Amino acid sequence: MAKRIAVDPITRIEGHLRIEAQIDGGKIVDAWSSSTAFRGVETILKGRDPRDAHHFTQRFCGVCTTVHSMASIRAVEDALKIQVPDNARLIRNLIMGIQNVQDHVIHFYHLHALDWVDIVSALSADPVATSKLAQSISDWPKSSADYFKGIQERVKAFAGTGRLGPFQNAYWGHSAYKLPPEANLMAVAHYLEALEWQKDVIKIHAILGSKNPHPQTFLVGGMSIPVDPNSQNAINADKIAWMMKLFKKARSFVEQVYIPDLLAVAPFYLDWAAIGGGVGNYLSYGDFPDASGQNFFPRGVITDKDLANVYPMDEKKITESVTNSWYSYQGGDDKALHPYDGETNANYTGPKPPYTWLDTDQKYSWVKSPRYDGRPMEVGPLARVLVAYAHGVPEVQGAVNFVLKTLGAPASALFSTLGRTAARGVDALVLAQKNEEWLLQLADNMGRGILDMHNGEMWDPASWPKEAQGFGWHEAPRGALGHWIRIKNQKIENFQAVVPSTWNAGPRDEKGQRGPYEQALIGTPIADPENPLEILRTIHSFDPCLACAVHVLDITGKEIIKVKAL
Secondary structure (H helix, E strand, O other), X not given: OOEEEEEOOOOOOEOOEEEEEEEEOOEEXXXXXXXXXXXXXXXXXXXXXXXXXXXXXXXXXXXXXXXXXXXXXXXXXXXXOOOOOHHHHHHHHHHHHHHHHHHHHHHHHHHHHHHOOOHHHHOOOOHHHHHHHHHHHOOOOOOOHHHHHHHHHHHHHHHHXXXXXXXXXXXXXXXXXXXXXXXXXXXXXXXXXXHHHHHHHOHHHHHHHOOOOOOOOEXXXXXXXXXXXXXXXXXXXXXXHHHHHHHHHHHHHHHHHHHHHHHHHHHHHHHHHHOOOOOOOEEEOOEEEOOOOOEEEOOXXXXXXXOOOOEOOOHHHEEEEOOOOOOOOOOOOOOOEOHHHOOOOOOXXXXXXXXXXXXXXXXXXXXXXXXXXXXXXXXXXXXXXXXXXXXXXXXXXXXXXXXXXXXXXXXXXXXXXXXXXXXXXXXXHHHHHHHHHHHHHHXXXXXXXXXXXXXXXXXXXXXXXXXXXXXXXXXXXXXXXXXXXXXXXXXXXXXXXXXXXXXXXXXXXXXXXXOHHHHHHOOOEOOOOOOOHHHHHHHHHOOOEOHHHOOOOOOOOOOOOOOOOO
């Protein structure tokens, strides 16, 4: 008998996400993704100086701050045809590179691992057996029986308080958990280690960006932080050495903990290599350019899971639909708009988020529905890795082939919930290694007296064309991030952001095509509809972040919602 369930809110994400699913015969046969909170930023940018845009776009989210700086600055530079110096390119790569590595590790351990790891089971583990398991997969030094016994005692003491916080309503003891107690204890130990690890590696953002979050050194035309081997107030040899130490610490954890854990856990869940495939279309904007402008991660589009053909990405083919979103376009909601012509408003006056079931025959989300050439596209580490793999990028091909060989899985296994999780590990691994290369290139430039950091050629607004438009992109941790800007008379005339979770979380479009979250859930087995752990596994594999996927502001000043603080 068919049954409809709702998971609201989806926890362990940034933002507010509701998933409704229709279950029949123990599997999901239909699904709806809805963002139920709204906010406003894009309209605030209208009329402002384009050079200030990145200070506002950082506030799209309190987590992914650097990524919006990068996209908005590139949009302005694209509009005004500004080239940045090589040192600025390298520092941008370093800031973005360590952001991806840190974000992926935190996602794996603190946001996604608990979908596969049963903390309660870890309490019955044998620390000696756990030590043997850990030493069999890695030479990470924290692997003694005493160490794991200490972790187990800490977890027991925490559980004994009865104040479990975010762990209170988890699905502990669920039949879908398959790891033995020792593997669970090892994962819990690394969960705790990752908390300490990330506090150190993110210091790189403080060095290069002056603070984290919301770094302050981004600048249209380059970066504002100087490089000078003879100055204590600039990036010098001492700071290069300090950062290299931090980059090596980041890489060691990825190579000796994250990847071994990923490969240790995956064999217990190989059935998930055939679950969660989704729309089968993948989009990557490409990123991390070299001195010639070629991206380490190439730009491209894959359709219908066909790795033999990667198509060029043309941003002119991107549109957003609001047919099933709580928005209205002035020209009608049955037509999709390119972001240059995009509208962000709250003119829609129909039903808003209900407290019971979504009326999915009408509008049901505050997220729009992006499409590429009319197709829904998955973006994220899987898309980025697939495009790079199909393009023949050696580092990516080597890492992917190693993972597939270790698991004894074919390339088709990548199109799944498990593949999505594995691709995030691959992404972290190759970027952890590339970061050290980019830092050495920066040091080499300094050694050769190349110290330029900013191109001020177009900084004077008097030199700008009367009208200009630009596309800014970035391959953020969660995938393809695009900002589009129109400049008129030296001011922002229109600004639109299409963010990764908009691509993935969007509802059905005017053709009735499901968004990537919705499609990925179709066919997912549900062991217990009252405890739908399986929904969390697939949705969390995308690493949702809804804060920057929703942008609403009533420009007439009409009050949309009132929140009373008690």
